[in-house]
Amino acid sequence: MPKASAAATYIFEGVWTNWNKGSIFGSTLTLKPDDAALLSPAITIIITLTGPPLWLLFRFTLHQLQATDDKRNYLYFQVQVALRNTNTGLGFLWRLICIILAWRHKSGSRAFRQVTPAALLVSTYVAILFGTALWVPRLLNAGEEVLSRSPWCGWYDQDYLDAIYSQDIQSDDVVRMAMEYENNIQSIYASILQHVDICATSVDGCNTLPVKELTFTHSDSIGDCPFDYSVCHPNMESSIRFDTGILSSNKALGFNAPKQDRVSFRLTAQCAPLDDAKFVSGWKYVAATSGTPPYQISDADYGLSDTSKRNVTFSVTAKPLKCKERMAVPPYVLKANFAPPGGNISERTSTFNPMPELRLPYADTHLLMLTFNGAYEGPVTDPWFASGIDDDADAFCQSSNRTLYTRDLPITTIGCTQQFEVCNADADAPMMSTSCSSPLSLSQLSNFMANSNTTALFNHRQRATVDRILDAANGASFYYVIDGLSQSTVAPLQARHQIYNTRSLALPPDQWRVETTYWFSILLSYLQQVSLQISTGQFAASTEYINVTQPSTTDAMQHAAYDVCRNQIIISQRYRSFNLFGLILTLILCIFFMTLGPFIEDIVRLVCVWRSANKEVGTRLEMWFMNHDLEMLRHISQKTKGFRWSIDKHGGIPVTDAANVAVVYDLGKPLRPKTKAEKRSQRMRKEMIDRENNRQKRRENRNQSDV
Secondary structure, three states: OOOOOOOHHHEOOOEEOOOOOOOOOOOEEOHHHHHHHHHHHHHHHHHHHHHHHHHHHHHHHHHHOOOOOOOHHHHHHHHHHHHHOOOHHHHHHHHHHHHHHHHHOOOEEEEEEEHHHHHHHHHHHHHHHHHHHHHHHHEEEEEEEEEEEEOOEEEEEEEHHHHHHHOOOHHHHHHHHHHHHHHHHHHHHHHHHHHHHHHHHHOOOOOOOOOOOOOOOEEEEEOOOOOOOOEEOOOEEEEEEEEEOEEHHHHHHOOOOHHHHEEEEEEEEEEEOHHHHEHHHHHHOEEEEEEOEEEEEEEOEEEOOOOOHHHHHHHEEEEEOOHHHHHHHEEEEEEEEEEEEHHHHOOOOOOOEEEEHHHOOEEEEEEEEEEEEEEOOOOOOOOOEEEEEEEEEEHHHOOOOOOOOOOOHHHOEEEEEEEEEEEOOOOOOOOOOOOOOOOHHHHHHHHHHHHHHHHOOOHHHHHHHHHHHHHHHHHOOOOHHHHHHHHHHHHOHHHHEEEEEOOEEEOOHHHHHHHHHHHHHHHHHHHHHHHHHHHHHOEEEHHHEEEEEOOOOHHHHHHHHHHHHHOOOEEEOOOOOEEEHHHHHHHHHHHHHHHHHHHHHHHHHHHHHHOOOOHHHHHHHHHHHHOOOHHHHHHHHHHHHOOOOOEOOOOOEEEOOOOOOOOOOHOOOOOOOOOEEEEEEHHHHHHHHHHHHHHHHHHHHHHHHHH
């Protein structure tokens, strides 16, 4: 069977609830791009069509508020007529400006004071309309969070795990599965390492996870050794402590659930350089044997390793290398070892039996061992990278006489502890002392969750969520990060970026803190990404190795696990999610205004009929009808021509006999300023008339003198 696809392949289309935003405001409609491309302009068209009815409602209301049967000057009536017959708010504001400018020199008009209230109200309306136009898209936008629902959600099949971890003679199929398993794990770590490096400088490639990265704090614990003080480096001023704080399963990992079904978790770790001078031997010469050239070996003894043939924790061999030979060897080599608390060694998980000074009752122990095959350009005082011995420059491809520095000890070690903690409440909710477990190792936390007294503190959905977190946390440790990455890529060190050929730039005295911080960010990224891959089945080399979580009506835990599988939130910029509450609210308001606007006059008329005693309401409504442009045309024609008019029953439009005719000037000439051409033409006509009158007077005077 094939490998499962990425989470973005299984995006759910339809209505769902984003519990991070609540049951009402979290109602979400997710659509594929083609459908979203149709819905978005449809909403825009509906909102656009709502504009005219909404303006009609507003100007009708404003007109009625300003209507009165008291005596007012004609400025007041101009404003009312303009309000009645202007189809847009901006158009009415422009007409108000023109009216104010026209009346500003008329004494006693108080144009600005009289028009200001209407101008302020309409300006507020226009501002609110523009603000709403900008706010509605944000209301409808539910963000980039979507649901991923894969048919391959689950964890490794137990028979598959037993087979690949079996110590018995295995069949070819089991060997093939074990190789597939190891290769797949290494590829996962390699992709996570790339993800961490990318996300440190850019958001590109970090857009699928619910959050870009899990945050954590790191602080120095002055004079504090995570183990017995006798094993820590004597020059260590402080250890470094990492703490994620209480993280929400919803926000950190995208497990979409209401508050009562959420859990919180916490990861802590503490690291410090160890006193390798006590536990690491110098180079020991081993003489040549038949078929084997002489070589040197160094041992680190912090407890017997299950893979060591020398009854030590780790050994490294070396032989004299020429420049070209040294370039072919990896400069840095990392080796990780792990042991659960108390020295209770499990064949499947532990790699060494730690000395008593390294055993802790409630934390996992990790040893991170470093060897370096190159040289530094300067002395290094960092306890883990310590180098202060001059060496032969010719062995490191250094043609000049510059001094190079090699390691003080063949092997140096950092020891780390790691603990996990879970809580049966959301990180944002108040927590009681009984809400969280004590900081424990991963195996102890698994036993804690299996305890019958503990299960009563967590409901089925919370227990299924914790199971998902613990499955992902299996590889989220210093040991698995170093072990997985050391096999698949170059050593996971920030110091590797300072190397060219066989030489490295000198490193700062706190480089070991940089490296442990880097590893902790990687293991958190592993926890984050694998918890997502469990929901899709992508964690496994093939879907045939997955025990797929199926729905069940009888097994409550299986049903809860299925609910967790069906509610994995991811980030997608391809699909479009709409806020269903905002969408429905917008449609209801648009339909309401589109329905009410055209019928507001009829509704108010019915109210007036019902409340016939209220004369003031009737007068205001009469002014609304009288200020209509067609109604004013009827009045003018009646005054000038005496035409008789009637009102159409359905549309309320005044009509007259079709035989009644008029020319435009029967309604009066417009009162408007004359243009320059009209003034010049009038002046020329007047001059012509004056000349003609003068000639006529001269003729009359001449005739009289002749008589």
